[in-house]
Amino acid sequence: MDYDLVLINPNTAKPAVAPLGLEYVAEAARQAGFTVGLLDLCFADDVRAATTEYFAANTAGLIGISVRNTDNCYLLSQHSYLPALTELVCALRDLSAAPIVLGGAGYSVMPQQILRRSGADFGVIGDGEGPVVELMKSLQSGGPLADIPGLVRRVDTGIVAEQPTWESLDGGPRLPRQWLDYPRYFREGGQGNLETKRGCAGQCIYCADPHSKGRRYRLRPPRVVADEMERLLEMGIDWLHLCDSEFNLPPAHVEAVCAEIIKRGLGEQVHWYAYLAPQPFSAHLAALMKAAGCVGIDFGLDSGDAQILRNLGRDFTPEEARETARICRQVGITFMLDLLIGGPGETRQSAATTIQFAQECQPDCIGIALGVRIYPHTKLAQMLAGQGPDNPHLCGHTEDNADFVQPVFYLSAELGRVAEASAYLTKLVGSDERFFFGGSPDEQSDYDYDDNALLVDAIAVGARGAYWDILRRLRVGEQWW
Numbered sequence: 001m002d003y004d005l006v007l008i009n010p011n012t013a014k015p016a017v018a019p020l021g022l023e024y025v026a027e028a029a030r031q032a033g034f035t036v037g038l039l040d041l042c043f044a045d046d047v048r049a050a051t052t053e054y055f056a057a058n059t060a061g062l063i064g065i066s067v068r069n070t071d072n073c074y075l076l077s078q079h080s081y082l083p084a085l086t087e088l089v090c091a092l093r094d095l096s097a098a099p100i101v102l103g104g105a106g107y108s109v110m111p112q113q114i115l116r117r118s119g120a121d122f123g124v125i126g127d128g129e130g131p132v133v134e135l136m137k138s139l140q141s142g143g144p145l146a147d148i149p150g151l152v153r154r155v156d157t158g159i160v161a162e163q164p165t166w167e168s169l170d171g172g173p174r175l176p177r178q179w180l181d182y183p184r185y186f187r188e189g190g191q192g193n194l195e196t197k198r199g200c201a202g203q204c205i206y207c208a209d210p211h212s213k214g215r216r217y218r219l220r221p222p223r224v225v226a227d228e229m230e231r232l233l234e235m236g237i238d239w240l241h242l243c244d245s246e247f248n249l250p251p252a253h254v255e256a257v258c259a260e261i262i263k264r265g266l267g268e269q270v271h272w273y274a275y276l277a278p279q280p281f282s283a284h285l286a287a288l289m290k291a292a293g294c295v296g297i298d299f300g301l302d303s304g305d306a307q308i309l310r311n312l313g314r315d316f317t318p319e320e321a322r323e324t325a326r327i328c329r330q331v332g333i334t335f336m337l338d339l340l341i342g343g344p345g346e347t348r349q350s351a352a353t354t355i356q357f358a359q360e361c362q363p364d365c366i367g368i369a370l371g372v373r374i375y376p377h378t379k380l381a382q383m384l385a386g387q388g389p390d391n392p393h394l395c396g397h398t399e400d401n402a403d404f405v406q407p408v409f410y411l412s413a414e415l416g417r418v419a420e421a422s423a424y425l426t427k428l429v430g431s432d433e434r435f436f437f438g439g440s441p442d443e444q445s446d447y448d449y450d451d452n453a454l455l456v457d458a459i460a461v462g463a464r465g466a467y468w469d470i471l472r473r474l475r476v477g478e479q480w481w
């Protein structure tokens with residue numbers, strides 16, 4: 001078949017997470033009148049062979065590759081996916097003459113840098129729907145590329161990037177959920193996915209979301225969200241993880257989405273999890289979310305130390321977070337606290353305060369990420385600009401990596417180097433079984449979701465839900481399947 005556009009999902013991490021972004025891009029291109037093929041390599045036994053076989057039978061006018069993750073973002077393991085991406089781009093050059101465009105959540109975090117290193121022709125920062133359609137039109141008609149929002153391209157002088165326009169999602173395409181094998185993703189990945197908005201107006205110094213999703217909240221109409229939930233339920237997908245970075249912002253939208261789900265009686269049929277900021281939160285919101293089917297929340301707490309929270313650009317206090325935790329326990333929602341230890345100003349004392357604070361909140365589990373992944377286009381990167389690789393707070397790939405493409409982390413020198421800091425935290429955690437340590441070599445305490453055999457096996461025998469909750473249940477022996 002001759003396609004105008006062939007989209008590729010190269011993400012083979014297991015448990016399998018459906019590349020929802022590709023559904024949006026494929027559907028937008030189809031609705032604009034283009035023919036679209038989709039090569040999903042997630043379940044391929046041999047990625048190279050599957051790609052060769054696909055391009056022996058099909059041709060493309062443009063190839064789009066989704067780059068969901070650049071790396072696993074854990075200091076203790078530092079697994080980068082970019083060498084495999086470069087290999088794929090290289091292999092495609094032998095199989096097709098079509099130009100290659102990259103996009104996706106990971107790509108958008110460092111677009112110029114990844115384009116340069118991967119050898120692809122184009123990239124798109126942020127939403128793929130509009131720019132991919134515009135790119136195909138321009139490539140087919142020989143029209144200008146310079147006006148395409150979010151497009152990253154090569155010119156004689158290097159690489160240039162246009163500003164994304166961050167379109168409103170009011171008129172976004174309705175997703176038929178027909179581009180991917182969602183039932184298989186559910187069987188092997190244990191959860192469906194659903195987005196209620198894009199963008200973040202937060203000021204966190206380490207987060208690339210405002211750069212990759214826009215600084216303004218763009219809301220999907222609640223009826224569109226609920227329609228899509230119904231569509232997933234029709235396919236038997238009744239455990240979901242929402243794709244919002246912080247579901248409770250802005251609060252009015254959460255309430256409207258939950259109200260629509262409840263109105264349609266979906267709350268009793270579906271179980272969903274979400275990431276939330278510790279604030280804003282209230283007993284009213286918790287009850288509404290629970291009635292709409294929420295069974296678990298992962299709060300990005302980061303720290304229990306007021307000064308460290310300020311240093312990280314967070315806008316809540318430990319006391320507000322404590323109250324949020326109390327409400328969750330009162331309402332009966334399972335919850336996790338995610339900690340980010342080692343940022344600017346972190347000391348042994350503030351780390352100890354954080355561990356103790358998290359324990360006092362009595363969550364169902366606690367995740368620790370040691371070291372803060374440094375992304376370009378963030379305040380943290382600006383703070384470090386010009387300081388060079390000898391900065392004592394840098395860990396990971398510090399040499400030849402001024403653009404931060406290889407995994408590089410801020411780890412406050414006050415904690416010592418990686419092994420020392422990790423040993424110190426392990427000691428603080430002691431025998432408290434609620435803790436998970438991201439990227440740790442110990443399979444039992446790790447909660448890296450890439451190629452996590454514990455999760456894969458549990459899902460194969462019927463476990464469903466957020467991965468942290470499946471791991472937690474495994475640990476406490478709470479089996480519900």
Ligand code: B12
Binds near residue numbers: 016018063073105109
């Ligand atoms: C929800 C979420 C999760 C959930 C997923 C639940 C589920 N069932 O889907 C869970 C908890 C499982 C998870 C796991 C992980 N995640 Co996560 N996750 C997210 C989050 C919040 C949303 C992703 C999402 O689905 N968005 C909705 C879809 C519709 O948007 P999208 O994929 O971005 O697609 C749009 C554009 O990017 C673009 N696009 C996409 N593909 C393409 C292709 C082309 C050709 C083009 C042009 C455009 C394009 O168009 C799409 C529509 O506009 C993002 C942060 C964020 N705000 O994006 C992090 C994020 C993607 N995750 C991240 C990471 C690191 C991980 C893990 C590796 C963590 C770990 N070590 O375990 C794992 C990887 C799991 C896997 N199998 O890949 C990082 C990646 C950062 C990086 N440097 O690469 C992010 C960006 C968070 C962050 N800021 O650190 N994650």
